[in-house]
Amino acid sequence: MNWSNPTLITFVVYIAAMLLIGFAAYRATKNFDDYILGGRSLGSFVTALSAGASDMSGWLLMGLPGAIFVAGLSESWIAIGLIAGAWLNWLFVAGRLRVHTEHNNNALTLPDYFTHRFEDTSRMLRIFSALVILVFFTIYCASGVVAGARLFESTFGMSYDTALWVGALATIVYVFIGGFLAVSWTDTVQATMMIFALLLTPVFVILAIGDYDAAMTTIQANVPAAFDMFNGLTFVAIISLLAWGLGYFGQPHILVRFMAADSVKSIPAARRIGMAWMILCLGGSVAAGFFGIAYFADNPAVAGPVRENGERVFLELTRLLFNPWVAGVILSGVLAAVMSTLSCQLLVCSSALTEDFYKAFLRKGASQKELVWVGRGMVLLIAIIAIAIASNPESKVLGLVSYAWAGFGAAFGPVVLFSLLWKDMTRNGALAGMVVGAVTVIVWKNFIGLGLYEIIPGFILGSIAIVLFSKIGASATASMKQRFDAAEKEYQDAHL
Template sequence: MSMSTPMLVTFLIYIGAMLLIGFIAWRSTKNFDDYILGGRSLGSLVTALSAGASDMSGWLLMGLPGAIFLSGISESWIAIGLILGAWVNWKLVAGRLRVHTEHNNNALTLPDYFTARFEDNSRTLRIISALVILLFFTIYCASGIVAGARLFESTFGMSYETALWAGAAATILYTLIGGFLAVSWTDTVQASLMIFALIITPVIVVASVGGLSDSLEVIRQKSIENVNMLKGLNVVAIISLMGWGLGYFGQPHILARFMAADSHHTIVKARRIGMAWMILCLAGAVAVGFFGIAYFQNNPAQAGDVNQNGERIFIALTQILFNPWVAGVLLSAILAAVMSTLSCQLLVCSSAITEDLYKAFLRKGASQRELVWVGRLMVLVVALVAIALAANPQNRVLGLVSYAWAGFGAAFGPVVLFSVMWNRMTRNGALAGMIIGAITVVVWKQNAWLDLYEIIPGFIFASVGIVVFSLLDKAPSSAMAKRFAEADAQYKGDTPVSLQTDS
């Protein structure tokens, strides 16, 4: 039996299991609400692991370990920033957003929520936010497809072009079939697989080098800079790496998990589960890259693939150190990370087109069945565009993710944060924040001013825009103020408030 045969069998079993879940979810998908948000029925465990898995894409097992392997432990500032940002997002936004979307016309999508929250009868907010989603998510989807292609290319010796289609096909299929429930249920399975892979792999790597102290000594001997948290970094560089945490407030695929929880009370337990999962996964990913330095320093003859592309380090270590059957299971974790994020990104893009453009402007009277099928068609269309963007074999996962992450973090993050925290925010403030944030990211990215990650100026300028334009605007209407007060009271548990569905 060849090296790749057990892996191929493992991959096929894994993909088959995901498709089976998709078919089961299909039987539970009765209308468009189910397809987009699963009928707001997720419990704490599924909410937590689904949010985590949809957040941590192929970047977790490829981009981050690769960055650590090439530059040393100093790259782990990204992980620290992400942990802080995720915790604040769970604490400040998750429960509030769950309640506020319910009180604002039972909104299913972010554009839907913005339109109802700010009484935007012109629907400008809906159009702008849907376009922002389509722009940055298509780039984000391309990063997932690149990660999947790298996996199939390295594991099975496929050409990049063939691997591109192989890596995307299964994800597209179960997202097409099962919608949000399929994505959320499979995310739970995939999150479990990812944490297993990221705990066991660095342990075996350290053991193969001779233990923790020997591994650290080899890393120091190669370069003492590898263990320096400040290696080559100035204040701006550290702020840029930590700034990744700001992105959480504006990621539609993560915020959708909060909106789909069965109640805001579920969020407290989900936060504890989600943060524990995230910390363990990020620590594992950092350890894979860090101790991988020691392994390949001791075994330079095996370092060919990794020296060409550091993002292949997890794949290379798994293939070298594990029995092919076990390696197949562990490498399925990369496929899990890719599929979990790509599937929910495709779904959010689909919902933006279907709910916020097709239904809102073209077919207001469209039936639930029609919307579900249009949603499925849009999944396919967005996926094909993303595959076209991913066709360049020189693409790097981390580069694509950083651009899309910044775009959402700056365009939506301040708007979402202020919308659930500040009752004086207005429609013009939201519109200004969204536009200023998105434009700042695009312009800053092109000019690379100060070597500062574009999410930071984007987030700051968008926040200033929200405050200035809201204060210059007339005060929110009494109906808007009432809805905010009722949602805020329900979240804080001050009064038992029944569901409001007026806009």
């Protein structure tokens, strides 16, 4: 490996900076609350950018530009759906979840919140929701490890096995040391790098072609269908792409950012910052893929890698158009996207194992220091399992990632929404909604299909189950309603 390679030097400096942030967060982590939720101390800016960075992952810089490059603007429906879903999530869930988790025994995790919100003495909600998190997120983590390995492999010519460990260790170390604060602070840096990469690249692509008009003319001449938003899509396909937005209501790694805000009053500003960041990033991602069509039509001699794999379009444009030092910074943005999502998924898994199994069932009286170290141990355990899955990049398990988003969206989305908006919801309703949502996604994906994204039937049937089982079983207790009213009043007072 050439250690004088500017791109490699930039990567090393970037990873070193992330580790330094991890050590700074270590010094600020005094107890388990700090390790899992940062002591609920995040301001608007960090809340917004860490939520965005943890959401978007390598898909934003590899998957989406690749899809646009291959199929044109018809693939941008998913971006429209995500923007709508994220905005509604900030509007209806963010502030309320921040307040309700505090009113329900200062819950640190979603399973903890469900348990106290519905006074679940059977612990079924805690066990089932923690299992959903562990199963789906371990697979999610494996996909992040693979994406990081692919980046190191293609950028530095490493073997896949070496790249796997280098990419994974960079993330694991700062999560292990610094916990939630490290993840949130590094996500903020990573979100800044991602938006820099995504706004700069399309501009340079257009300049390399000549100007905007020349780029549009080239696309029109070579791939006229790229302009057609409806190209090759049925009504069901469009609805399915838009429905990705429904997933936001149930993603634990995004919801936990709302829970960690320093105050419910920080949420409106965080929403504006977060949505502006997201719209600019998605716009830049679509533009990179779209104008990449024109660039590689004009330069067929260098188009081999992207013809072979469309998801390389952003990486190739960066490599071809920028000075190696600048390319290093931009490619670090790709690494940032992968690391930011992987890190928060590792932490959510760790918190589920530590708070919802170890503390709840094994060591109720565990000290704060003990819980922090168990949490760190769980980060390593999940990471090792994820690396083992990722060690075979062709593993069929990684195909499950395509509906892990739907699984979370359908299992948790309706439960989170109803728990924050309907005080008569009961434990039986919550459990039924979770089970029906999760099972519907799996059954629909594997046995029914019909071209409809499985989150839609999962979300609808999960919502129906919540209402039905809340109505026919035992009613919500007076104390449940009292806590709900107190939390809702605090939320409304903060927004007057």
